[in-house]
Amino acid sequence: DTAVSQTPKYLVTQMGNDKSIKCEQNLGHDTMYWYKQDSKKFLKIMFSYNNKELIINETVPNRFSPKSPDKAHLNLHINSLELGDSAVYFCASGGTEKSTDTQYFGPGTRLTVL
Amino acid sequence: GDSVTQMEGPVTLSEEAFLTINCTYTATGYPSLFWYVQYPGEGLQLLLKATKADDKGSNKGFEATYRKETTSFHLEKGSVQVSDSAVYFCALSDTSGSRLTFGEGTQLTVNP
Numbered sequence: 426d427t428a429v430s431q432t433p434k435y436l437v438t439q440m441g442n443d444k445s446i447k448c449e450q451n452l453g454h455d456t457m458y459w460y461k462q463d464s465k466k467f468l469k470i471m472f473s474y475n476n477k478e479l480i481i482n483e484t485v486p487n488r489f490s491p492k493s494p495d496k497a498h499l500n501l502h503i504n505s506l507e508l509g510d511s512a513v514y515f516c517a518s519g520g521t522e523k524s525t526d527t528q529y530f531g532p533g534t535r536l537t538v539l
Numbered sequence: 540g541d542s543v544t545q546m547e548g549p550v551t552l553s554e555e556a557f558l559t560i561n562c563t564y565t566a567t568g569y570p571s572l573f574w575y576v577q578y579p580g581e582g583l584q585l586l587l588k589a590t591k592a593d594d595k596g597s598n599k600g601f602e603a604t605y606r607k608e609t610t611s612f613h614l615e616k617g618s619v620q621v622s623d624s625a626v627y628f629c630a631l632s633d634t635s636g637s638r639l640t641f642g643e644g645t646q647l648t649v650n651p
Contacts, residue, residue, distance in 0.1 A: 456637070466577075466626055468641040481638055515582060517639075526571050526590075526632045528639055530583040 428452050429531040431516050437537045438506060446501045446534045448516030456480075456520065457499035458528065459491060462513040474499050503536075511538045541566045545629050545642035552619055552649050560614040560645045562603075562629035570631040572596075572605050572612040573639070577626045586614075586627070619649045 429450045438444055450457060458481075459471040473481035474493040488504045503510060513535050519528035546561040564572065574586040574596070587596030592607035601616045612629060629642040 458638075460639075466644040466646075468583075468628065468639075468644075470638050470640075473637060475637075517583075527573070527585055527588060528632075529585065530575075532582040 429516060429518055429529050431514075431531040431534050433534060434532060435535050435537075437539065439539055440506055440508060442506050443502070443504045444506060444536070445503070446514055446516075446536075448499045448501070448531055450497055450516075450518035450529070450531075452518055452529060454518040454520060454529075455496055456518065457493065457496070458517040458519070459499065459501050460515045460517060460530075462515060462533070464512070468515070472499075472501075506536075506538045508538050511536055541570065541631060541633055541640045543629050543631055543640055543642035545627075545645050548644070549646035549648060552647070554621055554649055554651050555618045556649075558614070558616040558619045558623075558647070560627055560629075560647070562612045562614065562642055564610050564612065564629075564631050566610075566631055566633065566640075568633075569607075570633055572603070573630045573632065574601070574603055574612070574614050575628045575630060575641075577628065577644075579625070583628065619647075621649045621651050623647060624649045 456475045458473045462468045472491045477493045490502045493499045513533045516531040517528040542565045571590045573588045575583040576586045587598040589596040589605035595604045603614045626644045630639045
């Protein structure tokens with residue numbers, strides 16, 4: 426009964442390939458997020474979706490495309506992978522009202538681009 | 540824009556020592572404040588939170604008080620254990636609640 430799950434946990438691929446990471450939450454939250462954690466552990470938001478609608482799109486290359494088929498799922502597709510895309514990607518879900526603005530994170534997907 | 544600054548790490552302590560990890564923030568309005576913990580090889584777990592000034596969040600022996608006058612949310616624990624070894628992140632949620640801004644993270648190592 427994992428709250429926020431991601432697949433795969435590890436992803437190793439060659440430069441130039443296209444890959445996807447999947448995320449699902451069973452918490453009933455309306456909002457889902459993607460964060461990137463770099464090699465120095467710094468975390469930065471990439472995207473946010475509320476009820477399948479994109480509400481945050483940080484300055485992320487357009488090779489990254491999130492897709493939300495329903496409010497319980499937010500997938501991340503990455504085209505033409507580059508060495509600098511190597512990182513840990515975390516999915517999260519949460520509310521957007523002050524009383525429910527806690528975000529819950531998935532276990533992360535460690536992406537290594539060779 | 541919003542920002543969070545944490546004390547530089549890494550921090551190494553002996554078991555049963557007192558822990559303080561400093562966190563200060565810059566934000567407009569009244570953000571919610573959080574501490575998340577990341578154990579080795581795992582994702583982030585919410586440790587504690589506070590949503591308004593003077594609120595104290597607490598969990599597992601950790602505490603932090605939302606100080607608006609000093610824009611701080613320092614994390615404290617009276618007696619650390621080896622199992623507390625992890626990376627600790629201070630974060631704030633903007634007033635719309637739509638994003639988290641994280642500090643740089645502080646690596647804590649507790650030796651027996």
